Amino acid sequence: MIKKPQLNNKPVKPDNSNLIPIANFENVILGRQRVREMMNSLGFSLLDQTRIVTAVSELARNIVVHAGGCGEMIISAIEKNNKKGIECIFKDQGKGIADVNMALQKGFSTSNSLGLGLSGAKNLCQEFEINSVVGKGTQVTIREWVKR
Numbered sequence: 001m002i003k004k005p006q007l008n009n010k011p012v013k014p015d016n017s018n019l020i021p022i023a024n025f026e027n028v029i030l031g032r033q034r035v036r037e038m039m040n041s042l043g044f045s046l047l048d049q050t051r052i053v054t055a056v057s058e059l060a061r062n063i064v065v066h067a068g069g070c071g072e073m074i075i076s077a078i079e080k081n082n083k084k085g086i087e088c089i090f091k092d093q094g095k096g097i098a099d100v101n102m103a104l105q106k107g108f109s110t111s112n113s114l115g116l117g118l119s120g121a122k123n124l125c126q127e128f129e130i131n132s133v134v135g136k137g138t139q140v141t142i143r144e145w146v147k148r
Contacts, residue, residue: 018076022090023069028060031073035088038075042084043146052086052144055121059090059140062117067094067137078143085145092139097132104130 018038020031035056039049056073063071071092078085097103106119122128127143 018074020073020075022060022063022071022073022092025061025064027069028057028064031060031075032057034075035086038077039086039144042077042086044086044144045147048144048147051124052088052142055124055142056088058117058121059088059142063090063092063094067092070094071137080145083145083148085143087141087143090140091137093137096134096136097130097138098134100130100132 018034020027020034022028022031032053036049036053039052044052060073063069063073071090071094074089074091076087076089078087104119104122118130121140121142122130125142126145127141129141130138132138
């Protein structure tokens, strides 16, 4: 069980992982700030920072809205084949997604919204993975690499 969060205001460094509990919209804002700080320190362009922060906002917001604020976000600086990047993992213990393919369709919504959050987040990222088990929760991982 994921515990209800306390705000963690430690500075972000590009060489460590950062866990941010997501229970409310203030935590979403904190997550956005942490991602932007890490991306800036890694050398991402302002355009790439804005794009990924938008995806982060949507995915963290989903934890608040669809999982009752029972989740977390883990931000990590990563490296692969001499490329620097950022990885954000969103985990929740919500009700899960019965049909992930349907949920990724533009316009699909279970909360009377425009249905652009999950599909929009996927379209904003270089790498996007989603795993969900009904009754257990959902995990979404996004990755972005600094362009050379």
